[in-house]
Amino acid sequence: MLDIRNLTVEFETAHQRVRAVDGVSLAIGPGQVVGLVGESGSGKTTLGLAVTRLIPEPPGAIRSGEILFKGRDLLRLPQEELVQVRGGAIAYVFQEPATSLNPVMTVGRQLIETVERHTSRRSRAARGRAVELLAQVGIPAPEERLSSYPHELSGGMKQRVMRS
Ligand SMILES: Nc1ncnc2c1ncn2[C@@H]1O[C@H](COP(=O)(O)OP(=O)(O)O)[C@@H](O)[C@H]1O
Ligand SMILES: [Mg+2]
Known part of the structure; x- marks a missing residue:
């Protein structure tokens, strides 16, 4: 592969x-x-x-x-095709999760943006997918976590957000 x-x-x-x-x-x-x-x-x-x-x-x-x-x-x-692969089929979980997430944007906004960039899902569907992804990596109360800022999450949780 x-x-x-x-x-x-x-x-x-x-x-x-x-x-x-x-x-x-x-x-x-x-x-x-x-x-x-x-x-x-x-x-x-x-x-x-x-x-x-x-x-x-x-x-x-x-x-x-x-x-x-x-x-x-x-x-x-x-380059245009490469950016589709990058963050889509091939993604990175960097060692220092704090530097990969934008500190002034909620986790939800960042995830939804990524979903919208890489799928055809928009608004509610994109939001639903973001919740699903958080649940998949074992984040408790994923719905509520969407409105959290990165600093409100533990290091391991941030790494899992990056993974999802
Ligand atoms: N941006 C860079 N400029 C110059 N040298 C670099 C840069 N990034 C990595 N290197 C060099 O490449 C080698 C491999 O580094 P790296 O891939 O970070 O190793 P590892 O991840 O296994 O610790 C090292 O000698 C490092 O100094
Ligand atoms: Mg290294």
């Missing part, structure tokens, strides 16, 4: 060039959960971000490889 082939990513600064990911290949099948383990600085985050081309360029650059997803190479996908 996701097939990463021979991926190489480098960061080039004024003084040095760092090969953060060096010819990595890995495949993830449907329903498969894969954990990537390695010491700090070994390139895990860079690999993950490269999948939807979120590497800051410069200083970063994807030097080689293919990332096949549903038969298409994400590295060669036009």
